[in-house]
Amino acid sequence: MSALGLGMAAALLAALVAAPKFGLVARWKRHRAYRAKSRSEDALKHILAWQHRSKLATLESLAGTTGLRPAAVLRVVAGLQTAGWVESGAGGIALTASGERRALQVVRAHRLWERHLSDDANMPMGKLHQAAERAEHSLSREEVARLDAHLGHPQHDPHGDPIPRPDGTISALEAVSLNEWPVGRPALIAHLEDEPQAVFRRILLANLRPMQVVNVAESEPNHLVIETDGGRHRIERSVAANIHVREVRPQDALPSERTRLADLAQGASGEVAGLSPDCQGLSRRRLLDLGLTPGTQVEVALDNTFGDPRAFRVRGTTVALRRQQAEQVLIRPIRSPDGAEAAP
Amino acid sequence: MTSASVTPQAVLDRSDELRRGLDGSFRDYMVASLYERAGELAGRSVREHGSGKWDFDQRIDRILTSRWLGLPVMLLLLGAVFWVTILGANIPSQMLANAFFAVEAAAASWFESVGAPWWLTGLVWHGIFRGLAWVVSVMLPPMAIFFPVFTILEDLGYLPRVAFNLDWLFRKAGAHGKQALTMAMGFGCNAAGVTSTRIIDSPRERLLAILTNNFVPCNGRFPTLIMLAVIFVAAAFPPAVAALAAAASVVAVVLLGVCFTLGVSWALSRSLLSGEASAFTLEMPPYRRPSVLRILYTSLIDRTIFVLGRAMLTAAPAGALIWILANTQAGGVTLAERSIALLEPLGTAIGLDGVILLAYVIAIPANEIVVPTMLMCYLGGAMMMDITTYEQIREVLVGQHGWTLLTAVNLMLFSLLHNPCATTILTIWKETRSARWTALGALMPLGLAFLVCLATAQAVRLLPL
Numbered sequence: 065m066s067a068l069g070l071g072m073a074a075a076l077l078a079a080l081v082a083a084p085k086f087g088l089v090a091r092w093k094r095h096r097a098y099r100a101k102s103r104s105e106d107a108l109k110h111i112l113a114w115q116h117r118s119k120l121a122t123l124e125s126l127a128g129t130t131g132l133r134p135a136a137v138l139r140v141v142a143g144l145q146t147a148g149w150v151e152s153g154a155g156g157i158a159l160t161a162s163g164e165r166r167a168l169q170v171v172r173a174h175r176l177w178e179r180h181l182s183d184d185a186n187m188p189m190g191k192l193h194q195a196a197e198r199a200e201h202s203l204s205r206e207e208v209a210r211l212d213a214h215l216g217h218p219q220h221d222p223h224g225d226p227i228p229r230p231d232g233t234i235s236a237l238e239a240v241s242l243n244e245w246p247v248g249r250p251a252l253i254a255h256l257e258d259e260p261q262a263v264f265r266r267i268l269l270a271n272l273r274p275m276q277v278v279n280v281a282e283s284e285p286n287h288l289v290i291e292t293d294g295g296r297h298r299i300e301r302s303v304a305a306n307i308h309v310r311e312v313r314p315q316d317a318l319p320s321e322r323t324r325l326a327d328l329a330q331g332a333s334g335e336v337a338g339l340s341p342d343c344q345g346l347s348r349r350r351l352l353d354l355g356l357t358p359g360t361q362v363e364v365a366l367d368n369t370f371g372d373p374r375a376f377r378v379r380g381t382t383v384a385l386r387r388q389q390a391e392q393v394l395i396r397p398i399r400s401p402d403g404a405e406a407a408p
Numbered sequence: 409m410t411s412a413s414v415t416p417q418a419v420l421d422r423s424d425e426l427r428r429g430l431d432g433s434f435r436d437y438m439v440a441s442l443y444e445r446a447g448e449l450a451g452r453s454v455r456e457h458g459s460g461k462w463d464f465d466q467r468i469d470r471i472l473t474s475r476w477l478g479l480p481v482m483l484l485l486l487g488a489v490f491w492v493t494i495l496g497a498n499i500p501s502q503m504l505a506n507a508f509f510a511v512e513a514a515a516a517s518w519f520e521s522v523g524a525p526w527w528l529t530g531l532v533w534h535g536i537f538r539g540l541a542w543v544v545s546v547m548l549p550p551m552a553i554f555f556p557v558f559t560i561l562e563d564l565g566y567l568p569r570v571a572f573n574l575d576w577l578f579r580k581a582g583a584h585g586k587q588a589l590t591m592a593m594g595f596g597c598n599a600a601g602v603t604s605t606r607i608i609d610s611p612r613e614r615l616l617a618i619l620t621n622n623f624v625p626c627n628g629r630f631p632t633l634i635m636l637a638v639i640f641v642a643a644a645f646p647p648a649v650a651a652l653a654a655a656a657s658v659v660a661v662v663l664l665g666v667c668f669t670l671g672v673s674w675a676l677s678r679s680l681l682s683g684e685a686s687a688f689t690l691e692m693p694p695y696r697r698p699s700v701l702r703i704l705y706t707s708l709i710d711r712t713i714f715v716l717g718r719a720m721l722t723a724a725p726a727g728a729l730i731w732i733l734a735n736t737q738a739g740g741v742t743l744a745e746r747s748i749a750l751l752e753p754l755g756t757a758i759g760l761d762g763v764i765l766l767a768y769v770i771a772i773p774a775n776e777i778v779v780p781t782m783l784m785c786y787l788g789g790a791m792m793m794d795i796t797t798y799e800q801i802r803e804v805l806v807g808q809h810g811w812t813l814l815t816a817v818n819l820m821l822f823s824l825l826h827n828p829c830a831t832t833i834l835t836i837w838k839e840t841r842s843a844r845w846t847a848l849g850a851l852m853p854l855g856l857a858f859l860v861c862l863a864t865a866q867a868v869r870l871l872p873l
Contacts, residue, residue, distance in 0.1 A: 347687035357440040370576030
């Protein structure tokens with residue numbers, strides 16, 4: 065009886081350790097494989113980033129970003145060399161052509177995943193990078209292709225970085241740092257650098273978003289004063305270095321006489337001027353599908369106990385929007401609540 | 409490239425290539441041009457007869473969603489639904505019970521007279537038939553009233569207004585505004601409520617709605633709440649307002665369920681399901697005149713008969729099981745007494761008793777049979793003929809089995825919070841395809857129910873009340 069019990073316990077234990085899929089050994093192996101993959105991919109990204117700055121990565125720089133011990137860094141680099149992805153020379157470590165393609169694939173997965181989190185899951189900008197750092201290593205190439213198609217082949221990630229194409233090419237970012245932009249000329253934010261995090265948080269605090277128009281009002285030795293539709297902000301030059309801007313093109317321009325749907329008073333009405341550029345993906349499609357296309361008349365129909373959401377009359381239907389959504393609809397006011405027409 | 413070399417595949421490849429080069433704004437142009445064309449067609453062929461209907465709807469909406477009246481009107485409507493149900497269900501329930509138990513007595517004596525063995529008579533008539541009789545008489549009248557009345561509200565187009573009124577709370581809890589709609593479905597049946605969460609696109613918020621749907625008391629649990637409300641709350645008030653008081657207490661329980669829904673959603677969206685509220689848009693359809701035939705069909709055939717049928721399917725084996733437990737002896741004690749004694753300490757700790765817990769164990773397949781199971785256990789071999797009015801039930805529970813106000817309150821809480829029935833658990837699995845979420849959906853409410861009941865029981869016992 066007790067022998068039987070012991071035998072069963074031993075069998076159970078053996079299964080727990082050695083089961084092909086769920087056993088501890090299998091789990092440990094999977095974990096090791098994932099760790100090795102993510103380490104070598106992180107190393108590829110680092111070498112690529114340095115190459116973009118026209119520098120060669122070194123063992124020291126690799127150890128610095130990855131936080132690995134020197135011996136582990138050596139192992140990773142040796143692995144990359146065997147795969148034919150990097151070449152070490154006198155000045156440091158360089159990517160081979162195939163290594164660059166591989167690195168760009170990882171970057172592609174990262175940026176598409178950020179786009180997905182931002183568009184589909186409404187994740188705030190400040191959290192995207194961390195989440196994508198984890199996801200980029202576990203997405204297969206087919207999954208990345210499906211994600212790309214699902215998102216409608218986006219060209220930029222939520223920060224404005226170009227997304228590498230499936231063939232491993234990438235378009236250059238045509239933008240200069242805000243520090244180099246002349247005072248008094250409107251500029252369009254093309255890209256916000258999300259690393260280091262402390263600087264990025266400072267950018268988010270000023271409520272800056274890609275595709276937003278900014279104006280440099282004052283340029284001082286240590287800081288800039290910029291104007292956006294959200295107000296005036298004082299920005300240190302070290303922060304401004306991480307904001308990249310370009311010329312405003314006619315198709316980027318939004319009408320100047322405008323307000324947001326969320327700010328219309330009860331009973332007021334207006335005409336849709338467009339959707340805010342930082343509203344992308346699912347939420348943009350939803351708003352468009354409801355008929356909030358440029359030129360559509362909108363009227364504030366209902367308030368509720370909490371003042372949020374509010375319902376709007378659009379094309380003969382009543383649609384409720386939360387404040388966050390209503391803020392993304394830009395409006396040319398037509399009529400104030402007392403019925404007076406707005407000045408043309 | 410000459411025209412001969414253009415193959416369909418080449419065209420597709422070329423369009424694919426060009427497609428990748430497009431930026432997102434082409435969607436905007438597409439939708440805008442579709443709407444423009446549709447507006448053109450509508451302008452040519454649709455004639456509007458003034459704006460009377462819209463103005464009327466608008467006036468109603470101004471009241472139903474107004475800053476001060478919106479929520480009170482919602483509570484009043486909910487209370488009215490329960491009040492009508494309680495008022496109307498009492499007498500038909502008694503009549504059904506009387507009729508069924510007359511049949512049981514007659515059939516049992518006929519079985520005896522033709523010499524059927526005692527266990528056959530017992531199993532068929534005092535087990536299976538009695539289980540069915542209790543389920544039908546306790547459940548059918550409230551359901552046959554509640555479902556049509558609720559369907560009227562649904563058919564009028566009122567439910568989206570509820571979602572509109574409550575959305576702010578759900579947003580604060582990190583949940584989706586349409587969760588209010590899935591909760592309304594849960595009033596009918598939690599399994600249906602879980603299925604209805606498909607209207608929520610965001611997977612995170614959909615999971616929240618699935619995991620918390622159980623905190624809306626479904627129709628299978630209403631009879632328990634209504635019975636307790638009538639026996640313990642209504643009895644404390646003068647007859648004129650008794651039904652109102654009972655309805656108010658059921659509304660209070662439902663509100664408590666809403667609080668738990670919001671609280672648990674809030675906690676989950678800051679722990680296991682962390683994330684931000686997704687985009688929310690809700691269309692508010694115009695009010696429409698309810699169609700009597702459709703209401704009768706949906707409420708009676710689709711809902712009442714469906715739910716009752718499911719309850720009967722589980723009540724028959726449950727009735728048989730209870731009879732067997734009560735009539736099989738091991739060591740001179742019946743199995744029922746043994747299991748009750750086993751569960752008694754746990755039951756007492758959380759302010760209930762062993763019978764109630766046994767009823768909940770037996771009622772895992774369907775919550776509808778909790779009250780019938782409990783009554784069958786309490787009454788044992790007593791003839792049902794004598795126990796059909798709520799006063800008599802009160803007599804048995806308070807007089808013979810030591811129920812107190814604490815038992816009633818905790819049973820209401822337990823009934824509101826405890827684990828979903830087997831059908832709902834199965835539905836959660838079908839909708840999530842994940843054993844982990846299913847387990848959480850079943851065990852989290854159960855744990856919460858035990859904790860809350862334990863807390864109230866201990867608080868009441870420690871406080872000098």
